[in-house]
Amino acid sequence: MKSEKVITKPVDSRVSIKKTKWRTSHVYGWLFASPWVIGMLLFFAFPLLSSIYFSFTSYSIINPGEFVGLQNYRDLMNDSLFWTAIYNTVYFTVFFVPLSIFCGVSLALFLNMKVKGMAIYRTIFFLPTLVPHVAMAVLWVWLLNPQFGLVNGMLAAVGMDGPAWLGSETWSKPSLILMSLWGIGQAVVIYLAGLHDISQDYYDAAEVDGANSVQKIGHITLPLLTPVIFFNLVMGVIGAFQQFTLPYTMTKGQGTPGNSLVFYVMHIYDNGFKFFKMGYASAMAWILFVVIMALTTLIFVTSKRWVHYQGN
């Protein structure tokens, strides 16, 4: 570039310089991202879109099958196990998500106190999330063992007769909720980050106004934690609807006792990989997608009423 040009057409040239710069950096950016872009297209977008088509066919992984229109969706409506799976999944979500938020926030508040050795406590609460799900299932099967498990042992020590836990239809899902709460560490870390984000000024001001600690939590901490709660709520619902590993491992894929642990994704898996009904499984997967999408939208729409961002 020559300086005279800059004087004669200052604006244009600056724009053109910017443009070229922007163009090249843009191209480079895409280039660097291209392996992932290609990967996403090949291994995510393509299978995702294919499965829409498959849901209208009798595809079986081995054979392309035939186009059957809405038959898969119609069959699903008459599949009693499909409804059982929906009931179990919704039950789990309705109880687990609020509980996990309640426990997560409470734990985070405790772990946010200025006590000696806090790092150790935080580590202790985070550790369970590092345990693989399958190992966790095995461990909990022992803990909840009706006759010599630790849980019933402790209940017996205080004179209570513990239930059969995973052997009882009434208690199997609550057992699972209890187990899942054990892996809450991930959410707690996010809550902790949210707590750190709340400016000390608010608390100082409240202190001057003579607020006690309960009032501080109610009026400052919780409202300003809502963005994080909102995030965890959305992720929690998405995760809860896809409950699979724990119940599948514990019941060897059977969903016993009495179908009380048959979850939606387990039903998808069985049909897709055991009964050669990938088309049917795809239809189920898309119904799940629509349901989760609708719920997420609902949470987003209502979030305007209860999520408070700092500085607004």
Place this chain on the structure above:
Amino acid sequence: MSLLNRVQMICSLMAVLVLVGTVMAGCATGQGDSANTITLWHGMTDTGKETFEQLAAQFEEKHPDFKVNVVYIAQQGEGRNEKLLAAIAGGNPPDVAFFDRFEVGSWANQGSLTDLTAMVEESDLDLEGYYPFAVEEASYKGKLYALPMGTDARMLFYNKDHFREAGIDSPPKTIAELEAAAEKLTIKKGKRFERIGFIPWLGQGWTYTWGWSFGGDFYDKDKEKVTIESEVVQSLEWMRDYAKKYNIEDVTAFTDSTGSAASDPFLTGQISMIVDVNAKISVINKYKPDLNYDVAPIPTPTGNDFTTWSGGWSLIMPKGAKNQEAAWEFMKFVAGEEGQKNYSKNTYNLSAIDSINQELYEEDPIMKQFVDLLPSSNHRPVISEGTLLWNELNKARDLAVRGKGDPRQLMQKVSNKVNKELEQ
């Protein structure tokens, strides 16, 4: 854009393409492609795995120009064949796989197995020596898709010491005797079973086991339809009443508390009678060789017409196997007399060939009783929906035992559901 930039860009583009290319290439060469390498997939651990490796070595000695690549796949067996399924669908399967015989029907129906009928006819392999049920289970619609290898059977194991203690002289023959013995043997304190005489649905007490023992059947070959007979419903009703009498939640608390292998309830003396497969014998020999026990046929309502059923494994050649001729040679060797004999001897398993069992277990008082039952053994129906039927029957048993639904209606639902799938 300057020339330099352009060169740089082209270079980076090339780099990316090379990168993606290598990833793709990596995906495409799954198996050894040399024409003389035979790849075998199996899901056996322990002695089973060692035996396969031995058999491969023996085969290589006999055929020096072949190489066998024995690969352990953790997920292989009934309802756990995702990897094999994906490999066949991707056109990149192993040459031979050790496969649950019971699934041959549904896999052959999908066209995922190589038809072996012509190969058997051209070869010196004689299927006469194999148990008829095993060959039937390895065939689908008149064509052979697998070579049977190994089998099993179900019998009632009973603890002789417990029997003597309770003053019972001989193993129960009828269902009524079985219930009476179970009652005598059970020791319950509050909600806890110190010892339980018998649990029909434990071990190998599947819907098939009791349905056949009660004299019922599940499938009509002529109509090619699932028709669950009333005797099967009766067996479910019996299990339901049994569960009521002993309180299902207490029984589940007991069964959930039992272990396996060394802490198997039959070995620890927590249960006096159990229906199980012959594999139980090796567990007993390994962990509690001094256990004073014996086996008897599974009791029936009448006390005669005893029956059992058998499953077992097989060797298949997936559709799209690259070295069919070499694979066939290897299959013949492993599932033939010599291979099966070694396999059965090492793993203490029943062979699918009668003469081998006669030879190996002539002097073995317990195993002999299993061998004697085999010629008249039942096998699960060979249909395209075998796995679905198996799952549905077990779910129905679980629901019936928990008093969730009337057995007759539950069975009606099972046959409707499976028949609907069969028609498609």
